[in-house]
Amino acid sequence: MNTPYFSPEVSEVPEVPEVHLRVQSIRVGYPLGRSIQEIVHGLSFSLGRGEIGCLLGPSGCGKTTVLRAIAGFESVLDGSISLGGRELSNPTRTDAPETRHVGVVFQDYALFPHLSVWENIAFGLRKLSASERKTRVDRLLGIVGLATHARQYPHELSGGQQQRVALARALAPQPDLLLLDEPFSNLDVDLRERLALEVRDILKELGTTAVLVTHDQHEAFAIADQIGVMHQGVIVQWDNAYNLYHRPGDRFVADFIGQGVFAPGTVDLPRQQVHIELGSLPLWQGIDVCGTGDKEQERVDVLLRADDVIHDDASSLQAEVVRKAFRGAEFLYTLKLPSGQALLALVPSHHDHAIGEKIGIRLGADHVVTFPAEPEAS
Incomplete structure (x- = not known):
């Protein structure tokens, strides 16, 4: 399960x-x-x-x-x-x-290259009177921020502007x-x-x-x-x-959404804790425990997101930097624990550590999801 x-x-x-x-x-x-x-x-x-x-x-x-x-x-x-x-x-x-x-905005926008922005948006409004058509197109041009581009043609616009034209054209028939x-x-x-x-x-x-x-x-x-x-x-x-x-x-x-890893852990029901290599989490701190709940100790895989691992120079737990990705305000570090377990951590970008360097980390999770441990490969 x-x-x-x-x-x-x-x-x-x-x-x-x-x-x-x-x-x-x-x-x-x-x-x-x-x-x-x-x-x-x-x-x-x-x-x-x-x-x-x-x-x-x-x-x-x-x-x-x-x-x-x-x-x-x-x-x-x-x-x-x-x-x-x-x-x-x-x-x-x-x-x-x-x-x-039903209106559709296609992946390639499918704008008519020989029609202006105004004419593209008005294309599906032929049953309206001229005044109604003008009122609706002008309103949509204002909503999508293209009022000053009404007489331009698709090839004269940026990709983002073309996308707005396609959106306005699909919305025009309401x-x-x-x-x-x-x-x-x-x-x-x-x-x-x-x-x-x-x-x-x-x-x-x-x-x-x-x-x-x-x-x-x-x-x-x-x-x-x-x-x-x-x-x-x-x-x-x-x-x-x-x-x-x-x-x-x-x-x-869990694997498709966000960034994270599965770390092995053990549910300790008598102590109301989940034990992982980074430490223990009390069950009452928002942890979601999987399984039947009828075993005093149950092996689980704990989902750890990159924002669950905190860089802490004072921590005695050390992890090796094996990969890093600069993201402007922060680094996404791939770390390796002494056991070989991989972790992800988001760290402010002024903490610029080298590949192979060991840094202190601690568990900062207050909401962890666990799943039944997958069978070990034979």
Whole structure:
């Protein structure tokens, strides 16, 4: 069993918004010879009106296939997709994409090169009067910060500006749902997170329900209210960013989200402690203990994040620096304990230690998740 045990906590029950998008037990696949290769296996999630959801996972996990099914580009083998109470897809019927009132921002933006920024945004508004069309396009240009670029063409814009045009064009028809397929993947790393925050602000200002697909957890954390971590065609945990990081539901989520290592430990129930090489943690300090709980001493793997390990020159516990990555305000050090156990540590960048140097460290964790120890290799 790879699922941690979470002790119950008393907390306020948040107000749940009315369900707007419901994806219920869908299976999606593609023809492969005379058979069907199933990509998505019984996947479910829902979003309230105005919520932003994200499907997060590695390449090949099926997240874009789910997005295509919601858009109407793919049929479902089983299950259903509903939007605003109207069923869009089931095994016997798939409403056409143009009838779903769903907007899509594609990975490559798909802007019309021969149309100006203003004309690109206005493209889907031909049924409106000239005055209504001008009012809506001008408002969106202001919201996305491109009012002074209205007469320019896509090739005259930066990647970030093109992304904003694509967003404004998708929002112009006031869709019931917006889908974003890896919308920041063509941008440099520094720009991605900033634009993700800007996109979130725009969607929240307009009250637009949206689903983002990405492999980048920083984008997901910046933009989404709820995140579904996908693995092999299913959502293994649907949660907010804080819980995915601090309360991962299984080893895959723990390993995929954030940066950390699994350190061997022992649960000592009589003393209410978990013992690891760095020291002992009392169970009452927010530690989540896995397993059946019926053994006085149980081997576990303790998830240690990089921010759980503190650089402390006064500590008697020494670790060797084996790798370092400069990140401006901090270094990410890969450390080796006397046993050979590897750790990660985030250290302020004025502590510039050489590879091979030994530094003092201590355990600074106040919330640790443990999993049943994996069998030792024979």
